Amino acid sequence: xxxxxxxxVLLSHAPGLHARPCLAxxxxxxxxxxxxxxHHGRKIADxxxxxDLLSLGAPSGTRLQLSAEGPDADKALNALADLFANNxxxxxxx
Amino acid sequence: xxxxxxxxxxxVAHNGSAPPNILLYINPDxxxxxxxxxxxxxxxxxxxxxxxxxxxxxxxxxxxxLAAILKRPKNYSSEDEFVxxxxxxxxxxxxxxxxxxxxxxxxxxEGKQYTRVSSLLDLFLKIVYSSIxxxxxxxxxxxxxxxxxxxxxxxxxxxxYLLNLFSLEKSLVYYLNAISSNSRLxxxxxxxxxxxxxxxxxxxxxxxxxxxxxQCYEQASIYSNILASMMDARVSxxxxxxxxxxxTLTIITIAIMLPTLVVSIFSMNVNFPGKDHPxxxxxxLCLALLSVALVRLVWRWKKW
Numbered sequence: 135x136x137x138x139x140x141x142x143v144l145l146s147h148a149p150g151l152h153a154r155p156c157l158a159x160x161x162x163x164x165x166x167x168x169x170x171x172x173h174h175g176r177k178i179a180d181x182x183x184x185x186d187l188l189s190l191g192a193p194s195g196t197r198l199q200l201s202a203e204g205p206d207a208d209k210a211l212n213a214l215a216d217l218f219a220n221n222x223x224x225x226x227x228x
Numbered sequence: 229x230x231x232x233x234x235x236x237x238x239x240v241a242h243n244g245s246a247p248p249n250i251l252l253y254i255n256p257d258x259x260x261x262x263x264x265x266x267x268x269x270x271x272x273x274x275x276x277x278x279x280x281x282x283x284x285x286x287x288x289x290x291x292x293x294l295a296a297i298l299k300r301p302k303n304y305s306s307e308d309e310f311v312x313x314x315x316x317x318x319x320x321x322x323x324x325x326x327x328x329x330x331x332x333x334x335x336x337x338e339g340k341q342y343t344r345v346s347s348l349l350d351l352f353l354k355i356v357y358s359s360i361x362x363x364x365x366x367x368x369x370x371x372x373x374x375x376x377x378x379x380x381x382x383x384x385x386x387x388x389y390l391l392n393l394f395s396l397e398k399s400l401v402y403y404l405n406a407i408s409s410n411s412r413l414x415x416x417x418x419x420x421x422x423x424x425x426x427x428x429x430x431x432x433x434x435x436x437x438x439x440x441x442x443q444c445y446e447q448a449s450i451y452s453n454i455l456a457s458m459m460d461a462r463v464s465x466x467x468x469x470x471x472x473x474x475x476t477l478t479i480i481t482i483a484i485m486l487p488t489l490v491v492s493i494f495s496m497n498v499n500f501p502g503k504d505h506p507x508x509x510x511x512x513l514c515l516a517l518l519s520v521a522l523v524r525l526v527w528r529w530k531k532w
Contacts, residue, residue, distance in 0.1 A: 152304050184369065184375075185380075190306065224338045
């Protein structure tokens with residue numbers, strides 16, 4: 135079995151990981167075959183499960199670990215990391 | 229807390245050298261409230277309404293400004309346990325500035341609609357638009373959570389997923405009320421076009437707002453109806469799951485109980501025929517196994 139690929143990202147979105155960013159993550163995760171997970175401390179959330187993501191409660195400035203396991207793990211991990219870097223597509227934050 | 233911004237060159241930006249024309253008060257303290265009421269002449273009751281989550285959306289015409297209470301979705305946090313709440317926001321439009329009053333810190337000016345803002349009035353309307361857009365986003369989240377809960381309920385024997393569904397249903401009722409309230413605000417804006425001085429572009433935007441808000445209301449209504457109508461069925465599913473477990477445990481209990489009975493009979497401290505026969509152990513064992521087979525046959529015959 136392949137080892138999961140792991141990457142660390144910074145949650146820079148001011149309100150943290152709230153409802154709309156979680157929706158963006160679920161939509162993105164659904165496009166890949168690989169299993170994507172987000173780790174916040176001891177909590178692990180399946181990126182396809184809205185309930186898991188909403189329960190993470192990660193505030194702004196938190197470092198999260200993304201892990202991907204599966205045939206398109208590399209692509210999925212890159213896409214998810216880009217989503218975090220681009221503020222989940224929610225522009226013009228003031 | 230006060231955040232000062234400016235509308236310059238069609239964009240909302242952090243305040244530079246020019247006097248700020250957008251004042252964002254987040255949970256104003258006593259001093260800031262005094263300033264708002266005494267200096268800017270905001271009505272105290274309207275200011276209090278801006279911070280009250282239970283207030284309805286409305287529009288009021290004051291001598292020197294236009295006052296609006298707008299409903300918007302409250303930021304969701306993990307402590308909310310799947311209850312999505314609504315908050316109020318006060319928007320006070322003067323000729324030379326826009327004062328916004330909120331009870332929580334939010335990322336207000338995010339979205340493509342803020343890339344080209346022609347005036348403070350245009351900004352006022354775009355904030356209303358972003359509130360509708362925010363509601364739509366949260367409705368999609370609620371739908372996703374509801375689908376996730378449905379999957380859990382199908383195999384669950386616990387109440388917690390049902391309780392989460394009840395929370396979602398409650399949230400949708402809050403949202404329906406708030407969206408409906410906002411629609412009255414938008415209609416009042418349209419009806420007061422001449423008084424406010426709306427341009428044809430503003431009126432076009434207001435028509436778009438009415439349509440978007442109406443669609444948002446329809447979407448919320450559909451989700452609410454689905455949750456409400458399926459609630460009884462889901463309660464039955466959880467109950468059935470538990471019944472299925474009880475049935476399984478009962479089968480196991482009976483399957484163990486009968487051979488125990490057979491063995492117990494032969495364990496009585498009395499003389500019975502063939503007591504000392506060398507094969508008696510195997511006879512008793514066969515009788516015990518036969519009793520299990522008998523239970524199985526009766527179960528299948530009865531189709532339990």
